Amino acid sequence: MDPTRLRGLLERVRAGNASIDDALSELKDLPFTDLGYAVVDHHRALRQGVPEVILAQSKTPEQVAGIATELARTGQNVLITRLAPDAAAHVTAAVPGLKYSPLARTATLEQAPIPTLPGRVALVSAGTSDMPIAEECAETMRMTGVAFDRIFDVGVAGIHRLLHKRAMFEHAKVVIVVAGMEGALASVVGGLVEAPIVAVPTSVGYGAAFEGLAALLGMLTSCASGITVVNIDNGFGAAFAAARILRAGTHA
Numbered sequence: 001m002d003p004t005r006l007r008g009l010l011e012r013v014r015a016g017n018a019s020i021d022d023a024l025s026e027l028k029d030l031p032f033t034d035l036g037y038a039v040v041d042h043h044r045a046l047r048q049g050v051p052e053v054i055l056a057q058s059k060t061p062e063q064v065a066g067i068a069t070e071l072a073r074t075g076q077n078v079l080i081t082r083l084a085p086d087a088a089a090h091v092t093a094a095v096p097g098l099k100y101s102p103l104a105r106t107a108t109l110e111q112a113p114i115p116t117l118p119g120r121v122a123l124v125s126a127g128t129s130d131m132p133i134a135e136e137c138a139e140t141m142r143m144t145g146v147a148f149d150r151i152f153d154v155g156v157a158g159i160h161r162l163l164h165k166r167a168m169f170e171h172a173k174v175v176i177v178v179a180g181m182e183g184a185l186a187s188v189v190g191g192l193v194e195a196p197i198v199a200v201p202t203s204v205g206y207g208a209a210f211e212g213l214a215a216l217l218g219m220l221t222s223c224a225s226g227i228t229v230v231n232i233d234n235g236f237g238a239a240f241a242a243a244r245i246l247r248a249g250t251h252a
Helices: 003-015 020-027 044-048 061-073 085-094 128-143 156-164 184-190 207-220 235-250
Strands: 032-034 039-041 078-081 099-101 106-109 120-125 147-151 174-179 197-201
Touching: 003 020, 039 061, 061 078, 061 085, 061 106, 078 128, 085 099, 085 106, 106 128, 120 128, 128 147, 128 174, 128 197, 128 235, 156 184, 174 184, 174 235, 184 197, 184 207, 197 207, 197 235
Parallel strands: 120 147, 120 174, 174 197
Antiparallel strands: 032 039, 078 106, 099 106
């Protein structure tokens, strides 16, 4: 249940096009549905502007499909993250219309309008190896109404590639920087732009990168002031943070 759908229901009742019993029937599952293994939050879109997102990691394919089916039943859009290819085959077969992105490991179902938030985000990633996390971020932004531009494979090993694309991110309202290794790209971009920076350390890198810990610490200790850092490989979290920033601007 999102604000647009709820307002439409109330308008139909006021206009006499829907009875109170009709409204009660549509609202009966609010604010949640208990599936036994999950309590599906139908009020999430009212509180945050985006329906509940399903983290597939550590869930069985049947559980993921059950939660997705419940969200879809109530007319909500569906976003599933960290969905492995083998599980995706089962889930997409169980939920009609669900589309799987293997690179991002996300699955989406769009059945309700997604209002576009004001402003654009620049999605900057260091290397091709960072693309899975960057694409998770991209799919999440698409499903949360964030307009964005991809600026990929512009890491500090060839800084001229980043500077060549500077016009694309210089006027962005938010810049998301996805980088592994030592995570230096966040500091470089942070020194070039005024917009809020959301940095995503990835687990890409050789031994002493410690599966993203080196990039995380590098971003946390950046000499570029005011950089916000999410958890390792958390492209979803960065996208959601960007959406919150843009959405806050609409209420200012």
